[in-house]
Amino acid sequence: MRVYLDGSEAIAIGAMHAGCDFFAGYPITPASGVLELMMRHLPPSGGVAIQGEDELASIGFCIGAAMAGAKALTVTSGPGMSLYSENIGLATMGEVPLVIVDVQRMGPATGGATTTAEGDVQFVRWITSGGYPLVVYAATNHADAYRLTIEAFNTAERLRTPVIVLSSKDLALTSDTVDFGDFRRPEAVVRAPGDRVPYAFFRPQDVPGFLAVGDRRLARFTGSMHDERGVITTDTPLVERKLRHLVEKIESRADELAIVDADLQEGARALVVAYGTPARAAREAVRRARASGRMLSLLVLQTLYPVPETAIRRALGGIDRVVVPELNSGQYAREIWLLAPECVRAPVNRIDGTLIDPEEILEAAFS
């Protein structure tokens, strides 16, 4: 089946197919398309969609609803992510299943509201005070936007964590033709119910079962440091246990959370590692290179955090030059350079609102 749709539609429909039944957002270009779609389609299908008075309210509604049992989504752009920051920390600490889509635009501040950029990468990874991890996906195209939104809901449910999906203006507001012929939609995950203790876990990486607030059983939710019962504590061993749990829950699952497309060519000496819209230019660059008899490997990352280290190390075998194209001044390249200390670094960066040209990637790979 061949469809024609824009990135906002891909995200909104992905969310609804993942079982999203609660949406809140505040208008912001270029993310408003998703807000309007959810306002139009969610209530007629039994869900709740609301436009908050600001971003603080929108994510607050989502966190409240999620802890009352809903599958919640909010969508914004960079300035809204800044305002979400404190509440994303709350969702991390309170172990709230929540999906946040960041339709990136040019920053800082108001920046270029209608100009594309993908410069929120390190920002969203470190968005909460304390620096605790969360899961970050990045869509390269419309099929990804649909699929990763579903994966994000599933990961949020499995791990009781906020999950961020990165999109951008040139994905959300661009229409594309997508073949969904052999596509298999991920099954929507159902939240695992908890017993009596709202934050119970045995090993640090275990995920507590979910106790909804406002259900028949008493449940406590808090963003303050708490023990397994949700009661505030300053007891050092309990504090350490909780915070180690927040790290281990995510970091110990790096392999399981890794979604990548490896298109590795035997004998290639250069590797392109790409994510977001530059991955499209990278696919085109690889096609052109191979068509002209030059060898080039490609690793496309849909999971950015936790860093899919195993997949990256595997792709680096036999490689001595790594190209990292990004629509920012070089953010994710830091993660790649750490894993490839011996390789020649060939970053390709654009911050002027235009997209990376496949020829720039070829030049970086073969010059």
Place this chain on the structure above:
Amino acid sequence: MSLIELENLPFCAGCSHESIFRGLAAGLERAELGPDDVMVVSDIGCQGIADQKINLSTFHGLHGRSITYATGIKLARPQLRVVVLVGDGGCGIGGGHLINAARRNIGVCVVVFNNFNFGMTGGQHSVTTPLGALTATTPQGNLERPLDLVRLAEAAGAGFVARVTAADPDLPDVIAQAVAHDGFALVDVWGICTAHYMKRNDERMAQLSERAHATPGYGIARHHDGAREFSSALARGSAAVPRLEDFAVPVEFVSTLERRMGVVLAGSAGMRVGTAASIIARAAVLSGLYATQKSVIPVTVMKGFSVAEVILSPEPIEDLQVRAPDVLVISSEDGARKTVSMHATARRVLIEPSLGALVPGATSVEFPGVRATELTLAMAAAAVAEVIPEDAVAAAVERWGPPRGHAKMIEAVRAGYRGIASA
């Protein structure tokens, strides 16, 4: 088991918070609410450190945002009564939420523990600190006029608004009425902070009570029933969610295009440039091609340029940017000026005849009888006439065109194909 355990509450000796907790426990009991009916959302502040004394589900989030969590919970579980415990500090940092919750009439009952300063952080001034009052951050006396929460809630449309003191014997009754109210309710409970405010200002409970009585809005200031509570007013249907199939485009025509082609449409806002781009892109997909459509948008809406890029290709498209357009369509002066950098690189420029002088070497094409609103569509049709069947473009108008005006649009498409054939 009582709803709230009143022994050993974690408040300073003499603090009014203890009396308000007693009033809350009695009020919930009087309203005949149990653990299945009601839960509590507490804000940051002294009133929020006693969750474990409450034998109901509790939610303790960020400072100032308690009303937002309560709103989300109420929307997800409309049958539940949700009580927010917040201080005067929380009403400052979260003032916007208070106004909007009242305006929205979400069924949340807000109990304000108003003691005129930030007790937990050392007695700094808040939005309700009286004029002249001494606090840790107003050592010369407060110069900021206090916010009247009762008047504010009334102005924002709250259906139940009351002001009482922590010592009032009818506190449980007022809270019972507020919690039972089907809509937004606010109870502004004035009390003393023995740790800070009372130490710096000569106001004990007796004087506070006098001040409360002397301030307009004391007692139940408003009790209006009948306005529709927001969470129950929301429509909740049972339709199926949209499917990917709803966006499917069948292949019904044949294109002769053999390689990627980039078309840029440049006009003015109001000339339906985006619509024209969408029509030719969908016509291409109807003809078995892949297509993308990318817009260059100014911040203005009905003024200034409007530019859209369409890429057509027999193969899936990876590079989303049109670099040197195969055809640049210029339907207005705004469009000509916005695309100056492409004038020389475009393989072909189609231009509205009156603008011909702006772009040397451009092909001027006449589209007799076509209005400005359909001109870009006519020119876009002309741009793809060699590779997409005319009927595919007409079919795209019929299926995906705007709700009205298909006949005019199809005439414009036909004019586009005729015009380019004679140019």
